[in-house]
Amino acid sequence: MGEIVVTTIRYYTATILILLSLATLGCAVRRVDFNDPIKAEGLLFIQPGKTTLHEVVDRLGGPEDLNVTPHHILAEFRWSTTRSASLNLGYLFRFVSPVSPSMTMSGTGINIERLLITCDERLVVRSYAFGKADDHAFLEFWPF
Amino acid sequence: MLTTKSLIICLVLCLMTTGCVVSRGRVGNPINEQHLQTIQKGVTQRGEIIELLGAPDRIITGNETDIYHYYYYDAKSPALILLAFNIFSFNVKSDNLYVFIDKQGVAQDIIYGKRTDGVDFTLRPWGK
Numbered sequence: 543m544g545e546i547v548v549t550t551i552r553y554y555t556a557t558i559l560i561l562l563s564l565a566t567l568g569c570a571v572r573r574v575d576f577n578d579p580i581k582a583e584g585l586l587f588i589q590p591g592k593t594t595l596h597e598v599v600d601r602l603g604g605p606e607d608l609n610v611t612p613h614h615i616l617a618e619f620r621w622s623t624t625r626s627a628s629l630n631l632g633y634l635f636r637f638v639s640p641v642s643p644s645m646t647m648s649g650t651g652i653n654i655e656r657l658l659i660t661c662d663e664r665l666v667v668r669s670y671a672f673g674k675a676d677d678h679a680f681l682e683f684w685p686f
Numbered sequence: 687m688l689t690t691k692s693l694i695i696c697l698v699l700c701l702m703t704t705g706c707v708v709s710r711g712r713v714g715n716p717i718n719e720q721h722l723q724t725i726q727k728g729v730t731q732r733g734e735i736i737e738l739l740g741a742p743d744r745i746i747t748g749n750e751t752d753i754y755h756y757y758y759y760d761a762k763s764p765a766l767i768l769l770a771f772n773i774f775s776f777n778v779k780s781d782n783l784y785v786f787i788d789k790q791g792v793a794q795d796i797i798y799g800k801r802t803d804g805v806d807f808t809l810r811p812w813g814k
Contacts, residue, residue, distance in 0.1 A: 570772040573811040577779055577801060595797060604782030604799025608755070610748025625811070633770060663749065665795065 568633030568646075577603070577621035580657050588667055595665040605659070615665065619657040626650040627682055649685055651678025707765035708807060714743065714758040717783050717798070725785070725793055732791040739783075746784075751794070756783040760802040764809040779805040 580602055588598065595617055599605070605617035628648035635642045656673035721738040724730075735754065736742075742754035761778040779801040786795040 568770055570774070571811040572774040572776070574776040575778065578804070599797050599799040602799070603801040604780070604784070604797060606780065606782060608746055608753055608784055608797075610746060610751065610753065612749065665797075 568630030570628045570630075572624075572626040574622075574624040576623075577619075579621050579623075579655065580619060582672065585657075585670065588670060590668055590670075591666065593667045595659065595661050595667060598659060598667060602657075613662070614668070615661045615663070617659040617661060619659070620654065622652065622654040624650065624652045625678055625682065647685055649682030651676070651682050653678050705767045705769075707763075707767055709763045709765075711761040711763070712759065714756075715740070716758050716802070717756055717781050717800070719800075722783070722796065722798060725796060727793055727795060730793040732787050732793075735785055735787070735793060739785075742785075750789045752787045754785040754787065756785075757781065758802065760805045762805050762807045764807045766809060773809060773811050775809045775811055777805055777808065 584601070587593065587601065595615075598617075602619060606620040607618040609616040609618070626648065628646050630644060630646045632643040632645040653675055655675040657670060658673065659670045660668045662668055718739070724738065725735060732752075739754075739756055743757050744755040746753040746755060758781040759778060760781075761776060763774065763776045765774040766772065781800045781802050782798070784797040785793055786797075788794045
């Protein structure tokens, strides 16, 4: 009885492994991270009217951009995650044909996020706000 | 003379690293922090700043102030290229330096943030 159970488990494990291998044939997953994400919880130390841009930069790193307006200096922090996945269905032809045509479905999601900090001329923080961003799925094969 | 054990270790190492790719990219020159420390607010002149740090990558103007922007990007990219399944990661971080120069051409303030120390070769196509 015990021997039958062990054999059945081995059979299922082998089947799952074969299915997983087939499912990932011709797959490619790519990711590009630009800077570390900044969370709202990480900005609790900022006290508008007291905290300076220097203190912010010490904790978050330098802003990617600074803009000067007549009354303010705007510091823009940017970070992003880009995910791309592709599935080459033509790869399956390698089993039956010496030539494997390319039949690739591919999707890419770029998720750029921003934090804008407004400072006065003495570089004291007056306010800050996050930009809105899309949240893309981990795997986006379907291009349609 | 290779023993069987070392031969096996070499073989296992070769098999383990098969399909591994490691690459690196940089944009600009790393910002020299020793040079930064020599810049004194209210004293150092525009010409000295350029002599120390080179020409800025960008100049932002406004409110009778020039802001010299220097940047440096460092990217590390690990990848695993197997027969039928590939994973790529590209980790990029930036350093940014802003030097505020008043209309007399004297340094008034410096903002410098360094992130490139933290860029790594972690292969992580998953996760948030």
